Amino acid sequence: MVEAITWHGDHLELLDQRVLPFETTYIQCRSAQETADAIRNMVVRGAPAIGVTAAYGLVLALQQDPTPAAFEAACKVLAASRPTAINLFDAIDNTTSRLGNLADLQDPAAEAEHIAVAYHQDDLAKNKAIGRHGAGFLAGARSVLTHCNTGSLATSGWGTALGIIRQLHEEQRLTRVYADETRPFLQGARLTVWECQQDGLPVTLVTDGMGGHLMNNSMVDCVIVGADRIAANGDAANKIGTCMLAMAARYHNIPFIVAAPTTTIAPKTLTGKDIPIEERPHDEVSHVRGNPITAPDTAVFNPAFDVTPAELITAIVTEDGVFHPPYRFN
Numbered sequence: 001m002v003e004a005i006t007w008h009g010d011h012l013e014l015l016d017q018r019v020l021p022f023e024t025t026y027i028q029c030r031s032a033q034e035t036a037d038a039i040r041n042m043v044v045r046g047a048p049a050i051g052v053t054a055a056y057g058l059v060l061a062l063q064q065d066p067t068p069a070a071f072e073a074a075c076k077v078l079a080a081s082r083p084t085a086i087n088l089f090d091a092i093d094n095t096t097s098r099l100g101n102l103a104d105l106q107d108p109a110a111e112a113e114h115i116a117v118a119y120h121q122d123d124l125a126k127n128k129a130i131g132r133h134g135a136g137f138l139a140g141a142r143s144v145l146t147h148c149n150t151g152s153l154a155t156s157g158w159g160t161a162l163g164i165i166r167q168l169h170e171e172q173r174l175t176r177v178y179a180d181e182t183r184p185f186l187q188g189a190r191l192t193v194w195e196c197q198q199d200g201l202p203v204t205l206v207t208d209g210m211g212g213h214l215m216n217n218s219m220v221d222c223v224i225v226g227a228d229r230i231a232a233n234g235d236a237a238n239k240i241g242t243c244m245l246a247m248a249a250r251y252h253n254i255p256f257i258v259a260a261p262t263t264t265i266a267p268k269t270l271t272g273k274d275i276p277i278e279e280r281p282h283d284e285v286s287h288v289r290g291n292p293i294t295a296p297d298t299a300v301f302n303p304a305f306d307v308t309p310a311e312l313i314t315a316i317v318t319e320d321g322v323f324h325p326p327y328r329f330n
């Protein structure tokens with residue numbers, strides 16, 4: 001598996017996902033601000049990976065300045081980096097609640113490091129469990145359509161939706177995985193295809209508009225995606241374009257599965273309407289790798305996520321098992 005997040009004791013090393021698969025470059029973070037910048041600029045992306053990265057960002061903050069005021073400021077800087085991925089806030093809440101009163105700690109940075117490493121390892125264990133539960137839910141050989149990137153690059157390792165796909169492959173039940181390109185940031189074309197190639201998975205790249213065609217021609221028999229936030233009623237926010245696939249899957253009567261750790265579930269977010277949707281810079285749509293693809297001054301709308309209604313989701317798979325509608329995550 002690819003290691004996208006590596007902790008070195010006094011700095012964090014992140015595989016720069018903006019330049020994959022053409023370059024393998026690592027970015028070093030030595031402060032909470034640098035960590036927040038890496039999250040915002042999508043050096044690292046994927047809800048679980050963002051959470052793990054933020055946990056290490058808080059360690060760096062305490063190494064620089066262990067005072068309560070500085071730590072609170074670091075928490076705010078990290079929390080502001082991306083609004084939709086709930087794992088970011090879970091990691092911050094987990095660290096702050098377990099640390100308690102900083103004044104009572106002899107070495108706050110060392111304690112935060114212990115918490116971050118455990119959080120990192122726990123996410124990997126969750127991914128492996130998600131893979132087992134999801135593969136167990138899908139009987140027989142499977143040809144899978146997936147959206148965005150949900151593998152080792154988006155998590156601490158193995159992956160969520162891609163973890164299920166990897167498990168199917170290990171069980172020799174994966175016929176093919178179709179990875180759509182995932183405009184506008186092309187996480188599918190650049191990252192998912194590359195990850196599958198590294199692991200020897202049978203992968204085919206398709207455009208975002210091909211999902212209905214694949215289903216209509218019986219080329220795929222399930223859709224597996226990840227999530228950045230799941231509301232209490234089961235509505236799930238994921239990369240823009242996910243909801244269309246859920247609609248097509250419902251029409252064709254094939255399973256549409258959301259795979260995510262329980263850290264992605266937000267019980268206080270009652271429905272999908274309560275999920276904040278990040279809007280990304282317009283040049284991500286109007287340009288590809290810095291090159292314009294439309295007329296200058298074209299109006300652009302670039303929400304990074306959409307919300308799939310719970311009634312379109314066949315099952316939500318977490319490390320705790322497979323959940324079916326009606327969903328009630330309280």
